[in-house]
Each structure stands twice: as C-alpha cells, then as structure tokens.
Amino acid sequence: MIQLLRIELYKIFKRPRTYISFAIVTAISFIIQLAMISDGKSFIAFALQGVSEQFDIHGNVLNGYLIAYIILQSLLMQIPLLIALVAGDSLAGEAGMGTLRLLLSKPVSRMQLVLVKFMGSFIYTLLLIIWLAIIALFLSLLLFGQGDMINLKSDAFILLLKDDIMWRYAAAFAFAMLAMTTIASMSILLSAFADNSIGPIMTTMGIVVVLTILSNLELPLFSLVKPYLFTTHMIGWKGFFDDPVPYAAIGRSALVLVAYTLIFLTATILYFNRKDIKS
C-alpha cells in the first residue's frame, strides 16, 4: 500500500497539470496583494465608511491578516475546481490512458487502488492548502505587516487582536482541508464512473457551482435542503473569525463534511469493485 501510494504521488507530481493549481493560487494571491499595495488604503476607507463615523480607528488596519482573509474569501470557493483537476482525473485519467488495465493486471486490489487515489488526492489537497497558507498568509504578513484584524460582517463588526489570530488561521486552514477532501472524494467517485477525465472534472465543477448557488440563495424553497448540502458547510471556516467562535456550528459542519466524504469513498469502492474495465 505504501509502495502504491509512493508511485501514485510520483505520478501526480510528475504531471505538469498538477502545478496549474499552484500557479493559479499564486497568481490570484499576487494580483490581490498588488492591488492592495497600490490601492489598499482607499479600499479600506471605503469598506470602513460606516464604521469610521462611530469608531476612532488607529494602527495598521491594512495588515497581512486582513489581506489573507480577503484572499481566502476569494479563493476558497474556487479551489474546489482546482482540486477536481487532479481528483477527477484519478481513475478516469488512468482509464483514458489505458493504464488502468495495466495497474489492475498487477497484484493490486481495486480497493487499494481507490484508497491510494483518495490518499494521493488528499496529499495534493494538503499541499495546495499549505501553499495557499504560505502565499496568502505568510507573504501578506511579510508585505503588509501585522496588526489587529477587522472582520466586517453584514450585521457585525468584529475586531480580533493580533495575538489572537494565528490559531484561527490554523483552524480555518484545517477546516478548509476537510472541505476540500469532501470535494476530492466526490470527484473520485465521479471519476470511477468515467473513462476520460473531462467528464468528472466538469461534473464536479458543475455540482459545486449549482450547490453553492443553492446554499447561498435566501429562498424558503431551499431552506429545507440547505442544511444537507455539503456546500452549505464548506464555508464553516469563516466561523473561526467570529467572536465568540461558534464551535457547535463548526463541529456540525465538520461532521456533515466527514459523513459526505465517507459516503463518497464507500460508494466509489463498492462501484469500482464490480466495474468491468473495458477501456
């Protein structure tokens, strides 16, 4: 199993397409950071318009923590699409290349293969999130320095002291990792059904986009299903920037995401174990 995983990781990181996601994350972060260097002060003035009339705000408001939060808000809905590039390709890509029959004619069980594909996607996701943390958080701190973080919500103004922020980011990245793992497992399931990778990648993107829209629509029609959609719970990381932190709600969201991940993974194993490899 370890050998199989090593081979899987070797294959993933030898493919140029794997690095597209890292390049996109880097590019978007740089664009936001550059924009904030050139025009950040007027952006902050505009964002704090209502607040600055009631509060006297001092210090480095345009700091690395705030910039990282802005980047995360922009990126964490897009990253699932990048995860699909690798996870959606995991089984379907092998089928498309004809290497699935090569692998399965070796002493490798189908369940092992699915688990290794899942672990490979998990490690890829982990590295992408770590890269996001380096580029979005640490580079922003380097460029913009530290400071207390203002989290402006539609109904609240939350001030987080600079010594009280780093752990929140650590927890938020860990939660984001869980959410992205759910996406990866769904993508692998779709990948098991297909014989080329375009289908599962596009379907994953489609499902994420449609369910995210449903999760965000404030219509009574959808309020019944919303709690059961994994996209509703994917934004649970934002809870770590509330004060007090809504641990119960975050815990519920984490459980839903874990449940979805297990369901997707089990369904993949059950289906793939009986699949005729005709590609």
Add this chain to the structure above:
Amino acid sequence: MEIILEAVGLTKSFKKHKAVDDLSFAIKRGEVYGFLGQNGAGKSTTIRMLVGLIIPDKGKVFINGTEFINGRRHLLKNIGAIIERPDMYSYLSGWDNLKMMAALSNKNIKQQRIYEVLEIVGLKGREKDRVSAYSQGMKQRMGIAIAMIHNPDLLILDEPTNGLDPQGISDMRALILSLSRDHGKTILISSHLLYEIEQVATSMLIIHKGKKLSDGRVSDLLHPDDTLTEVAIVPSEAVTAHLATSAWSAYLQPANDNALLFKMNPSLIPSLNKWLVAQGAEVRSIVSKHSFESYFLNITNDTAAKNRTL
C-alpha cells in the same frame, strides 16, 4: 504436462450482446497458445476475464489449479499481460514505467533485472527516453518488458503485433519465440493475424462470436491433406474434361474459371503439375495456401453458413 491456466464455462454479456459464450480451454506449461478469432469474436473480453479486469457472468478461471477469484493478488504475481495495447505513462521514461511496475509486482526486483529485461526486448540505451518519444514497435517491446519484469511463468499477449510494420512484426515474432524457447515462458498470444499465430503457436484456440470452434495442438488440427493449392491456368475445356474423369477430381474444389483449386497434401504438387502439363494445360502459377488459413476460414465459414441456415 501440467496445466497452468484453465478457463471453465466463461460467459459474459454486455446488455443483450453475448460477447463470450460458455468458453472452456486449458493451457499447458511451456506452450505458446494461439488465441484466434476475427475482430469482435470475444478474444479481448476473454483475456480481460482471465486477469480479472472483467467479471464473468458465469464460469471460472484457474491458475495453477487455484481459482482466480480466491487468490487474485497472489496469482497475478505469476502473470504478465499486455491487454489490447501496451499503454503506459507516456509522460514518464521507459525506466520509470518499468521501475513502477516492478514495485507493484510485490516481488523484490533488483535494478539488475530491469537492465536484463531491457536487454531481452532490445531497448537497452533508450530506457531514459520518455515513452511519448517511442515508436509503436518500441512501445510494444516496452509493454512486453513491463509484462515480464517480475519474471512471471505465464505471459498473456493480446494482439502484440498490432500497429507494427513488417520489420516490427518479424522482431516481435523472434522475441516471442525466444521468450518461449530461451526463457521457458508459457505464452497465450491472441491475434486476428493467422500467419503470425502459425509462426509461433504450438497449440491454438479458435473462437467465433464468443463460442469455441476448435482447440488443440496445431500439429493435430492442421492436417497436411487439408492444404489448399491454387493452380492458375489458361482456361481449356479439354483439360477440364480430362480432370473430371481423372483421380485428381477427388481433390478438386469449387473455384473461378482461371484457376483450379485442390484440397490435398502439398507433397502431391509436383505430380499434379506434371499431369496438367501432360494434358496440354498452360500452367501459370501454383500457390499452396497456408494450411492454417484454410483451416481457419473453413471452420469460421462453416459456422457462419450454419448460422445462416439456422
């Protein structure tokens, strides 16, 4: 001789189409077993069932007497296969592909073995090139290298000459014969190219529309008396009349106006030629068709004719 692979009653349908129908056969250790059938006859489906890629609706596969389904991972350690095409990771080098597949074989394979296999398939010196830069022939050879990297007893080669030029086909044939004679491998080789199978197989199985038509040792199945000999002559009524009343008429088969077709032992060709010339026939050519081809066409056409009658 010990049986290395046995298929019993293999049956597989895809929706309403029965791809393989109650197919049974056995391969003995050391044989080169030709697996023949027209395109779409069910060869690839059968081979995929043998290595567990397709799950049979009915039937069993035994490797060295153990049912495949009960010992899949263990049994696959002793099987090397190219299924349909020698697909591999084209963005990696031949060496990387070989090393990965060696690692997957669950055997402790040393670097020396990789060089050894590269030597056998004639790819030594090209192992560091990306597979995407390989010719079709090189890919086929690398496919065989991957199939035999873990030194299996049984090699399953599905259409190994597909896409090869004449030189490549000849090289592949030499390689298969060498694997059998010099390395003691048992080889199941499928093809729709009769001549290729004829050159290498010691036993064979012919299937048609998923059903077994014939199997056994090539020498037993192909009787020399069944060889077809085509004689091209200038049409002559006198010769035709003499022929009808001669002993040669027993060998005569239906043919077109410009040729005579005989089903007979090729050793009779000189006598036939002498007799025809003595009758005043202008013989343009005498071609002895491959007995293998005759046998295959006879057996598949018979089945097709029976199916039409039914």
